[in-house]
Amino acid sequence: MASSILPSAPSESRPGRFGIYGGRYVPETLMAALSELEHEYDAAKADVTFQSELAALLKDYAGRPTPLYYARRLSEELGGAKIYLKREDLLHTGAHKINNALGQALLAKRMGKKRVIAETGAGQHGVATATVCALLGLECVVYMGEVDMARQELNVLRMRLLGAEVRSVTSGSRTLKDAISEAMRDWVTNVRTTYYLLGSALGAHPYPTMVRDFHRCISREMKEQILEKEGRLPTAVVACVGGGSNAIGAFYEFIPDRTVRLIGVEAGGRGTALGEHASRFRGGAPGVLQGTFSYVLQDEDGQIASTHSVSAGLDYASIGPEHAALHDSGRAEYVSQDDTATLNALVKLARTEGILPALESAHAVAEALRIAPGMAAHDILVVNLSGRGDKDMGILARELKL
């Protein structure tokens, strides 16, 4: 097993390591930029002006805090736990991605970088990045796999309308993984002038830590809101996991609360064979992809496997390194829901609550539908509804024959 030979382990105390996972596995050319980013981020964290500017934008521009909504009809119909929905889907641009995009774009501005690049899968991070670049007057280039551009066309059009250039990526599987590689190639070439606004809790240090910090507000608000509404902590928090940014944001403040179950939902796709899903904890092994050491779907030669999910945002061969550590320690549980269960859950939520979730978020809803009926009436389930489903209407029209 790869994990037994790497690394010699005392690295756990080093920044950027989560247990044995994380680290920096990048071409040397990027090391100066990563160090600069790390220092600037540390300085920004301690900078009151930066923090208040970010807080004001999150409140007045993005729409925080987001509501914690009690899904009464859904809960009653399922007849078990009370289900609450954390409404990240109500944020400006339609997903949690704006939290991180605002934080990092302010950092780019602070660093004097005029050009911003990003990768996107479902297009939500691309739209969020294009939006904040428009807001702050920054040049924006978004890399997106050709397959994802076709299935999330509305978001491509939104990015273009916002003034971003969307570059089609035609290498490899033409999805999120390849978009990240292409963004990294751009960054390594234009590293002196360009800020890479990575959209998930992935990649080389400091990205996994920084992206998580920008999404911590999700669990901070959840905790306050549930204590206010119910006077106690939830039984479980459920979130979908692609790279893992919404999930780590939803889990983080609950990690010390050992009674709260943390449940990450991976994409089960359309089968259990390698290539048919994106369940890293079911078919993956520890490995290095795109700058970080984590669980990776790969073949016996260490070549990265292709993945499948009905949702572009979960369709990725690796997972954020902090999730790998939470998995190994047992603090969080990771399950998967397949395409069919996800589509059914999406319809169920739409028709009981009048809320159309993104296909990504519908994976978390599907898990809630599975476990809620077996829980007691006093149990509380909080589902992080990371995004809204408007972008998925093309896929839904086909899949559901609307």
Next chain:
Amino acid sequence: MAIKFKHKTGLVVYLTAGDPSLTATRDIALAAIDAGADVIELGVPFSDPLADGPIIQRASERALARGTRLKDVIQLAREIREERPEAGLVIFSYFNPILRYGLSHFVDEAASAGVDGVLITDMIVEEAQTYLTEMKRVGLQPIFLAAPTSSDERLEAIAEHSAGFVYAISRTGITGKQQSLTEDAAALVARIRRWTRLPVAVGFGISTAEHVAQVGEFADAAVIGSTIVELIERSTPEDSPGAVARFIKGLQLQPAALAR
């Protein structure tokens, strides 16, 4: 074995192993050595080569489509070593295939095959502790990349942990051809020399005899990758060894007056 540069401007030739086939790569490597290559870098094809430009990306895809595996690349190195005992042999890879193979297993096999050195594209010195221990155990030479963006502090660490030679990246960017060399390369080599007496090879974008001559003015060797990989792409497997040999002879490498 130790890596030696026998020319005034030494030549390192990068080949994607298994493109167009393992047999062809062996024949091309032997022809390249006979034409004047001091060191052959055998590139292990990887599914997600994020430091490589389109030419080497395509070569990797072709090699993987033919089923090239790390163990095949090690076997290829063994065959080249048997045929040409004097040539320098380096395995050039992304980390994950080696990690999956098993780091200890890999270094044992590579050393027994007669490989001299290893270069891992996405391995930086800070993450290299276990890797360096394993390399040292079997006497393999670790080669690290140095970039124009590397701080002096980093160059010192890179120089300290490298053996065989230091690989200086001529410019920020990915592998691929370019029209002219930037001033970055000479400045970087001068900075590296403050920390080491190891030979310094300059790579990324070296495509012509003029580039090699220019590099020779400030460095010990030039690395040619994409240009040769593209030449192979455009030739039939039978013609490739001859085409690569002619290209190398056209570089007009001069014997070194004195060994460095």
